Amino acid sequence: MKLRYLLPSIVFTTLLACNNNVGTDAAYNGLLDQAPYKTLTDSISREPNRDELYFRRAILLNKNNQPVPALEDFRKAWSLNKQEPYATGISNLLIDSRPDSAIVFIKEALRDLPQSIYLQLTLARTYSSLDKNAEALQVCDSILARYPDQLNTLMLASEVYDKTGEQSKMITTLEKAYSLAPNQREIANSLVYQYAETKNPKALLLADSLIRADSLRQFADPVYVKGLYYSNTKQDAEALKWFDLTIQNDHRYLQAYIEKGKILLDQKKTQDALKTFTLANEINPAFPDAWYWMGVSQEKMGLKKEARDNYEKAVGLDKTFAEASDALKRLQ
Numbered sequence: 001m002k003l004r005y006l007l008p009s010i011v012f013t014t015l016l017a018c019n020n021n022v023g024t025d026a027a028y029n030g031l032l033d034q035a036p037y038k039t040l041t042d043s044i045s046r047e048p049n050r051d052e053l054y055f056r057r058a059i060l061l062n063k064n065n066q067p068v069p070a071l072e073d074f075r076k077a078w079s080l081n082k083q084e085p086y087a088t089g090i091s092n093l094l095i096d097s098r099p100d101s102a103i104v105f106i107k108e109a110l111r112d113l114p115q116s117i118y119l120q121l122t123l124a125r126t127y128s129s130l131d132k133n134a135e136a137l138q139v140c141d142s143i144l145a146r147y148p149d150q151l152n153t154l155m156l157a158s159e160v161y162d163k164t165g166e167q168s169k170m171i172t173t174l175e176k177a178y179s180l181a182p183n184q185r186e187i188a189n190s191l192v193y194q195y196a197e198t199k200n201p202k203a204l205l206l207a208d209s210l211i212r213a214d215s216l217r218q219f220a221d222p223v224y225v226k227g228l229y230y231s232n233t234k235q236d237a238e239a240l241k242w243f244d245l246t247i248q249n250d251h252r253y254l255q256a257y258i259e260k261g262k263i264l265l266d267q268k269k270t271q272d273a274l275k276t277f278t279l280a281n282e283i284n285p286a287f288p289d290a291w292y293w294m295g296v297s298q299e300k301m302g303l304k305k306e307a308r309d310n311y312e313k314a315v316g317l318d319k320t321f322a323e324a325s326d327a328l329k330r331l332q
Contacts, residue, residue: 028069036060051080058089067093082112084119091122095129102126117143121152128160136160149180158190170194185210189221196229203229220250227259236263254280258289261297270300288317292324304331 032041040057047053058073074089087109094102106123113119120143127136140157143150154177161170174191181187188210195203203225210222227242240263246256257280264273274297281290295310308331314324 028066031066031069032057036064049080051077051083051086054080055086055089062089062093067097078109082109084113084116087113087116087119088122091119091126095122095126099126099130103130117147117150117153121156124153124156124160128156128163131163133160133164137164151177151180154180155187167194167198171198171200185219185221189225192222192225193228196225196232199229199232201229217249220246220253220256223249224253224256224259227256231259231263236267239263252283254284254287254290257283258293261293265293265297265300270297273297274301286317288314288321288324291317292321292327295324295327299327299331307331 031037037057037060040053040060044050044053044057054073054077058070058077061067061070061073071090071093074086074093077083078086078090087106091102091106091109094105103123103126106119106126110116110119110123120139124136124139124143127133127139137157137160140153140160143153144157147153154173158170158173158177161167161173171191171194174187174194177187178191188206192203192206192210194200195206207222207226207229210219214222223242224246227239227246230236230239230242240260243256243260243263246253247260257276261273261276261280264270264276274294277290277293277297280287281294284290291310291314295307295314298304298310299307308328311324311328311331314321315328318324
């Protein structure tokens with residue numbers, strides 16, 4: 001959960017260094033003596049060694065976007081009683097603001113709670129967020145060595161393999177996850193997409209099974225994936241057919257417009273491609289890919305000013321859009 005940090009960083013750091021409730025109360029007297037915290041604060045004054053009181057107040061503070069005193073209360077509860085929910089509260093609050101500190105804390109907490117899969121997963125996720133992918137995979141491997149069917153760990157490992165470009169390992173991991181939970185659509189979608197990206201004909205079999213299971217035609221993803229597979233294997237007529245079906249199924253499926261337009265560009269049908277990209281742009285003007293591919297089409301048509309303007313809009317929406325930046329430099 002993302003939290004809004006309202007205090008200057010120096011104050012935040014100073015308060016985090018306090019590990020007792022006196023520090024919390026001293027800094028937040030006015031806040032903690034008001035509703036909705038006052039009842040719990042009064043109870044803590046009477047029974048300062050009851051860990052669950054600090055935990056309950058921490059939950060309430062966190063809910064009300066008060067991360068600093070919430071963290072102190074979680075820490076106090078943890079100091080009194082080494083329970084997983086208390087460690088979870090601390091680690092979750094540290095991850096966004098100080099992930100390195102989160103790693104240090106989680107490692108320490110695991111000495112007291114070595115069997116906590118949740119804390120181990122949180123450690124792996126934190127490593128991944130810092131792009132310490134080898135460390136993240138090491139933690140995942142450790143969990144899976146003891147619990148090979150741990151679904152959340154398999155999915156996290158697949159995400160890290162995706163980041164490291166180890167596509168075959170990613171697919172193997174997703175296949176294992178899918179075998180454990182074939183009805184979880186997110187897993188199935190991830191696997192069928194990877195099949196299509198690697199030109200594996202299993203993409204068609206899995207996509208067809210997902211389409212058959214979707215009797216109400218609620219999900220366009222497997223339809224799109226069939227188009228993607230055919231596009232990647234240079235079967236343009238079939239690809240266009242399935243991209244059109246995707247759009248019929250969900251007219252806001254923007255990537256289907258892009259992939260369809262790219263095929264039309266390859267077929268030298270530049271005007272048709274531009275119309276297709278323009279449709280995507282009209283549906284969502286904040287979609288940078290549409291601006292970029294409109295620019296590509298216009299550049300091919302000799303409309304360099306229009307192309308440059310659209311490349312600029314693509315870069316304005318996504319500063320990391322390398323292809324659009326390169327195209328813009330080419331036309332300047």
